[in-house]
Amino acid sequence: MTSPHHSHHSSHEHADTISQLRDTVKKVCDDFPGEYWREKDRARQYPSEFVQALTDLGLLASLIPEEYGGSGLPLSVGAEILKAIHEFGGNAGACHAQMYTMGTVLRHGTKEQKELYLPKIATGELRLQAFGVTEPTAGSDTTNISTMAVRKGDKYVVNGQKVWTSRAEYSDLMVLLVRTTPKDQVKKRSDGLSVFLVDMREAKGHGMTIKPIRTMVNHSTTEVFFDNLEIPASALVGDEGKGMKYILSGMNAERILIASECIGDARYFIKKARDYACERKVFGRPIGQNQGIQFPIARAYAQMTAANLVTEDAAHRYDRGEDCGTQANLAKLLASEASWYAADNCMQTFGGFAIAEEYDIERKFREARLYQIAPISTNLILSYIGEHELKMPRSY
Numbered sequence: 302m303t304s305p306h307h308s309h310h311s312s313h314e315h316a317d318t319i320s321q322l323r324d325t326v327k328k329v330c331d332d333f334p335g336e337y338w339r340e341k342d343r344a345r346q347y348p349s350e351f352v353q354a355l356t357d358l359g360l361l362a363s364l365i366p367e368e369y370g371g372s373g374l375p376l377s378v379g380a381e382i383l384k385a386i387h388e389f390g391g392n393a394g395a396c397h398a399q400m401y402t403m404g405t406v407l408r409h410g411t412k413e414q415k416e417l418y419l420p421k422i423a424t425g426e427l428r429l430q431a432f433g434v435t436e437p438t439a440g441s442d443t444t445n446i447s448t449m450a451v452r453k454g455d456k457y458v459v460n461g462q463k464v465w466t467s468r469a470e471y472s473d474l475m476v477l478l479v480r481t482t483p484k485d486q487v488k489k490r491s492d493g494l495s496v497f498l499v500d501m502r503e504a505k506g507h508g509m510t511i512k513p514i515r516t517m518v519n520h521s522t523t524e525v526f527f528d529n530l531e532i533p534a535s536a537l538v539g540d541e542g543k544g545m546k547y548i549l550s551g552m553n554a555e556r557i558l559i560a561s562e563c564i565g566d567a568r569y570f571i572k573k574a575r576d577y578a579c580e581r582k583v584f585g586r587p588i589g590q591n592q593g594i595q596f597p598i599a600r601a602y603a604q605m606t607a608a609n610l611v612t613e614d615a616a617h618r619y620d621r622g623e624d625c626g627t628q629a630n631l632a633k634l635l636a637s638e639a640s641w642y643a644a645d646n647c648m649q650t651f652g653g654f655a656i657a658e659e660y661d662i663e664r665k666f667r668e669a670r671l672y673q674i675a676p677i678s679t680n681l682i683l684s685y686i687g688e689h690e691l692k693m694p695r696s697y
């Protein structure tokens with residue numbers, strides 16, 4: 302594709318699309334109320350029914366081009382879907398990976414890979430939910446990963462380990478970043494890394510082992526072990542050794558989409574807090590009449606609005622094909638802080654009831670905290686801005 306189909310649409314058409322998408326998402330979320338999420342949270346279960354409902358409506362295929370069976374929408378519109386899911390009480394953490402990992406296949410995959418996988422991902426026949434980058438030893442230092450794939454004839458043999466590979470048990474495909482050339486044999490550490498699209502249905506039990514990690518939030522995250530896993534050479538995405546570049550190009554999309562979820566969370570908390578502040582009467586008047594309750598909610602609204610503008614700007618730049626590294630990082634930083642500030646003040650507004658599970662605040666509070674750590678932690682964003690935007694010395 303030379304020019305994306307959506308570039309012909311006017312922003313007015315997109316406003317209509319967004320408003321329709323928000324209505325659709327709201328209806329889905331209304332079918333999956335707090336009770337549903339509380340039950341899943343308690344049992345640490347994957348919300349399969351919710352993900353299926355989104356899939357059936359084609360919402361998770363919104364960024365896949367029409368020629369492959371998706372709706373061909375720009376990132377700025379796809380982001381509104383995730384924003385609305387969170388705003389209306391759902392959690393897109395169970396399925397957001399499909400939106401950003403798909404882009405790696407779309408931009409760098411072969412014609413065969415795209416024709417083989419994208420239409421099936423669009424219908425939901427194949428789930429692309431697993432993204433294997435982080436390793437226990439390397440952490441944020443991605444180019445320091447040590448999982449290796451060694452070419453043997455028409456196959457690669459993979460050995461090593463990933464950690465925090467979310468949704469691996471509920472995915473058919475995994476976008477996997479590995480070394481194909483050892484670190485001490487490359488000029489730059491970002492060289493010698495490669496991306497594979499691994500068919501997990503064949504891999505599980507044949508060299509790939511998945512172990513769930515029980516966590517503070519219901520995120521279906523796992524450790525994945527590779528022990529002489531054989532994958533066909535045709536699973537390589539793009540050129541061998543250039544994988545870091547492909548992963549980085551997807552990360553801006555990921556940051557913008559996650560920032561959008563945080564905006565949705567902030568709106569959720571602000572609405573809950575505002576409604577409760579108006580309705581709860583103590584000392585003979587609504588608690589929201591006290592400035593100590595009202596002002597933090599107003600401030601949360603101000604922070605959310607500002608973060609939302611930065612996030613939308615990042616998404617539009619991305620859609621226009623412009624550099625958006627700084628904007629995507631700013632969006633993720635500001636949105637994750639806005640959602641956390643809103644979460645904290647929503648909790649304070651609800652007083653003791655915030656701690657009771659049935660109000661959903663404590664669960665959403667736990668969930669909101671994650672986004673200052675993953676998919677990239679705040680310090681790493683600040684060092685990106687310091688180094689790349691403000692041209693200060695690299696801090697590490």
Ligand SMILES: Cc1cc2nc3c(=O)[nH]c(=O)nc-3n(C[C@H](O)[C@H](O)[C@H](O)COP(=O)(O)OP(=O)(O)OC[C@H]3O[C@@H](n4cnc5c(N)ncnc54)[C@H](O)[C@@H]3O)c2cc1C
Binds near residue numbers: 522
């Ligand atoms: C629930 C959950 C789901 C996840 N899902 C996925 C997934 O699907 N796929 C995937 O690949 N990964 C996933 N991750 C991993 C996530 O991307 C990492 O946790 C994150 O990038 C931080 O890496 P780390 O945990 O190794 O922290 P570390 O790199 O060990 O960092 C620890 C702390 O030190 C700080 N720090 C480190 N280096 C510096 C420095 N140079 N300057 C200043 N501060 C520094 C960090 O900011 C952080 O606060 C997930 C993580 C969680 C918790």
